[in-house]
Amino acid sequence: MEAFFFGYQAFTAKADEMLERRGLSRVHQRIVFFIGRYPDLSVKELLDRLGVSKQALNMPLRQLTEMGLVQGVASPTDKRKRLLCLTPDGTSLEESLRREQVKLLQKAFAQAGEAAVDGWMAVNRALGDSRQA
Structure with a gap:
């Protein structure tokens, strides 16, 4: 458990600093990650x-929208449904956060x-699968 705790702490440290400078937190990072990965997500x-x-x-989604990082547009097939996408600034933020974490993973993997x-990877898939169960 201790190795997992310290590994996660190292994995999130740089991103946490970058987020904090903008007044954001990990919840905001998770939101921009998934919107960036799945554009037009409802x-x-x-x-x-x-x-x-x-x-x-x-609240965090509203903050990201107000900061101009995320935008919601009406679905062309169902006007009641809002589809979320990153703005250019949101894309830049998501890429910079991910880039720092990928560099750290690449170094550890090497x-x-x-x-x-x-x-x-197998352990992480199993953990993710247990969340779904």
Whole structure:
């Protein structure tokens, strides 16, 4: 557990600093990550991916929208449905956060070796699958 705790702390440290400079937190990072990964995601789909309530998502999503990082547009097929996408500034933020974390992972993967990376990926998939169950 301790290795997992300290590994996660190292993984999030640089991103946390970058977010803090903008008055944002990890919840904001998760939102921009999923919107960036799945453009035109509906609010309902984002709620499902994050596993949070509408109430929990409301404030951070509104903050990101007010900061010009996320925008919502009406669905062409259902005007009641808002589709979320990153603005150019939102895309830039998401890419810079991800780039720092990818660099850290690449360095750790190079040190650990291929078999360890395969094992780490399998563990993470199993953890993700247990969340779905």
